[in-house]
Amino acid sequence: MAGHRIFKLAFSDLYPNYTQKAERKGRTKAEVDEIICWLTGYSQAQLDELIEPGNPVNLEEFFRDAPKMNIARSQITGTICGVKIAEIEDPLMLEIRYLDKLIDELAKGKAMEKILRTLPTPA
Template structure:
């Protein structure tokens, strides 16, 4: 079975879309970065290095220092699919990130997005 296209896309090619989506709704790049750090365990320098290397999305997720244990609290629909029902682990991690960025763009407070309250 062929890999989904998103796996081979560079994280650097998708990242500007996350920023643009957030900024269109009055949110910031720093908030997007905070979400990425929270979910993946990368620090800011590591994120920048991954962007510079143009790491593919599958590797970006696989090499994440420590995926947040609270990520399983992320629920809802993204791309017409419930994130909690996605069976393929890497795709689920990618869709968790998509869902968090979507919540940011919809105006949710960061404490709620980061499952702190």
């Protein structure tokens, strides 16, 4: 069975959609980058290279080559694009929807500590 056509979409083409969605809601590119790095293990320098306009790395390659997918991503639940995350069977589509869900939570004003599934640091 052939993969979904989104798998071949260049990450550098999708990335501006994430930042625009966040910025429209008063969030920042830095927060988007922090989420992506948290989820995938890419460093900021690696991410900067991947989001360079014209970079041909597609979503399949982006997730396949991610340095270390965060184990806490299994805590991401809910619905994205009308589909329950728990019901997504394709492993690559699940990774894509995890990222979509995190960006959605950012745009909805959720605190970064909650988005990144971490405990707040005591004051």
